[in-house]
Amino acid sequence: xxxxxxxxxxxxxxxxxxxxxxxxxxxxxxxxxxxxxxxxxxxxxxxxxxxxxxxxxxxxxxxxxxxxxxxxxxxxxxxxxxxxxxxxxxxxxxxxxxxxxxxxxxxxxxxxxxxxxxxxxxxxxxxxxxxxxxxxxxxxxxxxxxxxxxxxxxxxxxxxxxxxxxxxxxxxxxxxxxxxxxxxxxxxxxxxxxxxxxxxxxxxxxxxxxxxxxxxxxxxxxxxxxxxxxxxxxxxxxxxxxxxxxxxxxxxxxxxxxxxxxxxxxxxxxxxxxxxxxxxxxxxxxxxxxxxxxxxxxxxxxxxxxxxxxxxxxxxxxxxxxxxxxxxxxxxxxxxxxxxxxxxxxxxxxxxxxxxxxxxxxxxxxxxxxxxxxxxxxxxxxxxxxxxxxxxxxxxxxxxxxxxxxxxxxxxxxxxxxxxxxxxxxxxxxxxxxxxxxxxxxxxxxxxxxxxxxxxxxxxxxx
Ligand code: BG6
Numbered sequence: 001x002x003x004x005x006x007x008x009x010x011x012x013x014x015x016x017x018x019x020x021x022x023x024x025x026x027x028x029x030x031x032x033x034x035x036x037x038x039x040x041x042x043x044x045x046x047x048x049x050x051x052x053x054x055x056x057x058x059x060x061x062x063x064x065x066x067x068x069x070x071x072x073x074x075x076x077x078x079x080x081x082x083x084x085x086x087x088x089x090x091x092x093x094x095x096x097x098x099x100x101x102x103x104x105x106x107x108x109x110x111x112x113x114x115x116x117x118x119x120x121x122x123x124x125x126x127x128x129x130x131x132x133x134x135x136x137x138x139x140x141x142x143x144x145x146x147x148x149x150x151x152x153x154x155x156x157x158x159x160x161x162x163x164x165x166x167x168x169x170x171x172x173x174x175x176x177x178x179x180x181x182x183x184x185x186x187x188x189x190x191x192x193x194x195x196x197x198x199x200x201x202x203x204x205x206x207x208x209x210x211x212x213x214x215x216x217x218x219x220x221x222x223x224x225x226x227x228x229x230x231x232x233x234x235x236x237x238x239x240x241x242x243x244x245x246x247x248x249x250x251x252x253x254x255x256x257x258x259x260x261x262x263x264x265x266x267x268x269x270x271x272x273x274x275x276x277x278x279x280x281x282x283x284x285x286x287x288x289x290x291x292x293x294x295x296x297x298x299x300x301x302x303x304x305x306x307x308x309x310x311x312x313x314x315x316x317x318x319x320x321x322x323x324x325x326x327x328x329x330x331x332x333x334x335x336x337x338x339x340x341x342x343x344x345x346x347x348x349x350x351x352x353x354x355x356x357x358x359x360x361x362x363x364x365x366x367x368x369x370x371x372x373x374x375x376x377x378x379x380x381x382x383x384x385x386x387x388x389x390x391x392x393x394x395x396x397x398x399x400x401x402x403x404x405x406x407x408x409x410x411x412x413x414x415x416x417x418x419x420x421x422x423x424x425x426x427x428x429x430x431x432x433x434x435x436x437x438x439x440x441x442x443x444x445x446x447x448x449x450x451x452x453x454x455x456x457x458x459x460x461x462x463x
Contacts, residue, residue, distance in 0.1 A: 010413025
């Protein structure tokens with residue numbers, strides 16, 4: 001069977017500023033820079049974001065390598081802390097402006113479409129310390145100012161934008177499950193931050209439209225990790241558990257992004273539980289009027305839910321987990337390095353969901369991938385990592401994506417996480433995801449077997 005994808009399909013890969021650039025010439029700190037400086041032991045092998053994959057210095061060679069493996073599009077993010085010197089006035093760092101200009105120009109020179117995201121978990125620490133970060137409405141205004149500045153500087157060449165990457169992870173990491181600094185456990189604050197992140201995204205989109213970026217061919221999106229919620233069984237209790245999980249972890253961003261409003265049932269539930277966010281009619285209107293042009297969908301693993309079997313532990317106050325428990329499905333396929341389930345069919349389910357329930361809005365897979373530890377062990381005699389497991393992983397997902405597209409879903413691309421092995425938030429360099437390997441000792445980079453394979457897929461627009 002041959003799988004051919006739509007014309008002009010994006011064959012690409014994604015990274016983020018904080019995970020690839022290194023902190024060179026960056027004065028302001030984001031929450032991860034700050035966290036690493038204060039508690040390096042929280043990061044795998046004590047490795048922080050200081051050097052990352054050295055993209056700040058090697059972007060030219062890196063982009064040339066990306067070109068050589070057939071990437072026609074590439075996403076990264078602009079670091080708020082690299083571009084902006086003063087968050088209130090939006091005074092810029094010239095070095096930051098020059099760096100992002102060079103990256104964008106280099107992509108274009110290589111016929112690679114730059115896709116630029118504005119926030120990838122990297123809240124400036126100053127805005128956390130002064131205003132409690134995403135709990136604050138003022139920070140949503142500062143984010144919109146930063147977005148406007150980025151559009152002013154780069155939208156003549158960048159046509160595809162994203163406001164946020166995986167905003168739900170900000171809630172999970174900062175406010176629920178302690179993966180990110182400041183490791184708070186507070187469901188009510190998480191709910192407020194959810195509203196404010198939606199508001200910040202809508203305010204940035206409003207700037208984009210006010211500046212007429214759309215009229216010049218620009219399009220703006222949000223990148224959501226949609227993790228379909230599968231119930232353990234068809235019992236009413238399990239179905240309800242999965243549906244609430246879906247509302248809290250997917251629809252809380254997906255519905256406002258596409259329809260400009262939150263799921264009514266979710267709002268009711270939060271009101272009944274006394275944890276609803278604070279908002280004004282004016283803010284609701286901003287969210288309502290400023291929806292996205294397209295969606296980026298990150299997909300790694302599904303979520304499986306069951307009705308609670310154990311009483312909910314109220315000691316930390318309200319948490320969404322009050323309504324469901326994680327269901328550990330027997331026999332599931334798993335990536336043991338990362339502990340994530342591998343379930344490619346979910347990509348098809350996502351494509352149907354977007355087609356049927358979200359106006360068949362244009363979308364692309366903005367991240368998918370497999371993090372593996374100890375890849376050095378797969379090197380052949382020529383020093384190339386033979387990552388057949390990654391090729392198989394990508395193919396399995398592309399087959400289901402193809403089926404979704406055949407059935408009418410409006411998907412226009414597939415990006416792997418990530419082009420070159422990059423730094424990860426807590427796991428540092430434990431698991432490698434790239435088409436291109438990174439030697440941490442000397443920063444040398446070598447294309448893996450999957451990179452050579454992807455070039456053929458991209459050249460043939462399928463496989
Ligand atoms: C996505 C993020 O959730 O998954 C990336 O957008 C992240 O920033 C990637 O690196 C892989 O997850 P991890 O935790 O293994 O790095």
